[in-house]
Amino acid sequence: DAGITQSPRYKITETGRQVTLMCHQTWSHSYMFWYRQDLGHGLRLIYYSAAADITDKGEVPDGYVVSRSKTENFPLTLESATRSQTSVYFCASTSGGVNTEAFFGQGTRLTVV
Amino acid sequence: KQEVTQIPAALSVPEGENLVLNCSFTDSAIYNLQWFRQDPGKGLTSLLLIQSSQREQTSGRLNASLDKSSGRSTLYIAASQPGDSATYLCAVKDSSYKLIFGSGTRLLVRP
Numbered sequence: 593d594a595g596i597t598q599s600p601r602y603k604i605t606e607t608g609r610q611v612t613l614m615c616h617q618t619w620s621h622s623y624m625f626w627y628r629q630d631l632g633h634g635l636r637l638i639y640y641s642a643a644a645d646i647t648d649k650g651e652v653p654d655g656y657v658v659s660r661s662k663t664e665n666f667p668l669t670l671e672s673a674t675r676s677q678t679s680v681y682f683c684a685s686t687s688g689g690v691n692t693e694a695f696f697g698q699g700t701r702l703t704v705v
Numbered sequence: 706k707q708e709v710t711q712i713p714a715a716l717s718v719p720e721g722e723n724l725v726l727n728c729s730f731t732d733s734a735i736y737n738l739q740w741f742r743q744d745p746g747k748g749l750t751s752l753l754l755i756q757s758s759q760r761e762q763t764s765g766r767l768n769a770s771l772d773k774s775s776g777r778s779t780l781y782i783a784a785s786q787p788g789d790s791a792t793y794l795c796a797v798k799d800s801s802y803k804l805i806f807g808s809g810t811r812l813l814v815r816p
Contacts, residue, residue: 623802634808635794642802650803682748684804690736691756694796694804696749 595619598683598697605673605704613668613700615683621695622671622688624666625650628679629699635682641666642688673704706772711807718785719815723814726780726810728795732775736798740769740780743792743809752793753780785814 596617600656605646615624626638626652637650647658655670655677666685670677680701686694708731718724728738741749755762755771755778762769768771768781778795792811798802 596813599734615740625804633798637803637805640803675707684749684801685799685806688802690798691754693739694753695751696741698748698796 596683596695596697598681598700601698601700603700603702605702607674607704608672611670611671611673611702613681613683613702615666615668615697617664617666617683617685618694619685619687619695621662622663623684623686624660625684625694626656626666626668627682627687628652628677629682629685630679638668638681641705670702673702673703677703678702707723707735707795707797707805709795709805709807711793711795711810713810714808715811715813717813717815720785720787720816722785724785724794724812725781725811726782726795728778728780728807730776730778730797730805732799733776735773736800736802738769738771738778739798739804740767740778740794741794741796743794745791749794782812785812787814787816790814 617660625640627635641660643649683697740752741752753769766783792809794809796806
């Protein structure tokens with residue numbers, strides 16, 4: 593199916609465990625993003641990528657790792673999950689044009705216990 | 706650092722009313738501004754995109770304006786309906802293609 597998909601949709605993990613959230617887009621968009629959404633903070637950028645093998649930190653990168661070996665995939669890894677990383681995570685993509693829309697996945701609700 | 710602000714944070718109106726949501730940003734060096742809708746527990750749905758060279762964009766009952774020099778955008782919703790109840794988010798695409806979001810306006814349209 594065309595679009596941007598995130599998996600899993602829901603995840604419960606324990607403190608200290610490593611967890612990876614997946615994001616896949618079918619448009620070959622060059623730019624991909626990871627955001628977290630928390631009450632009182634809105635959407636905050638964690639990491640973004642301008643192309644395969646090019647990534648950069650956003651506003652709140654600590655505790656997260658990303659990679660982008662293929663244009664269509666942009667996984668987000670929490671190396672050692674903490675309760676403060678309980679959140680809803682959104683992946684987004686957009687093409688390199690200045691006047692193009694960004695599209696979002698349905699989100700992953702992560703709970704760290 | 707680009708900052709995006711949305712006011713009001715919440716709004717409750719009776720059905721049929723016309724309403725305006727506001728979005729302001731601190732750095733006018735943007736490529737575009739996008740308005741999104743988010744329903745509870747759901748993802749973001751793109752409503753309108755205004756290019757930096759445009760003044761306004763329309764889609765059905767929605768009209769978005771952009772005044773880049775003053776760092777402001779408005780989303781006008783005509784003849785509001787209960788189905789319009791959602792959170793509305795604005796985001797600017799900055800010079801490094803990042804999307805910077807406001808905190809949103811939570812809209813309730815009462816029947």
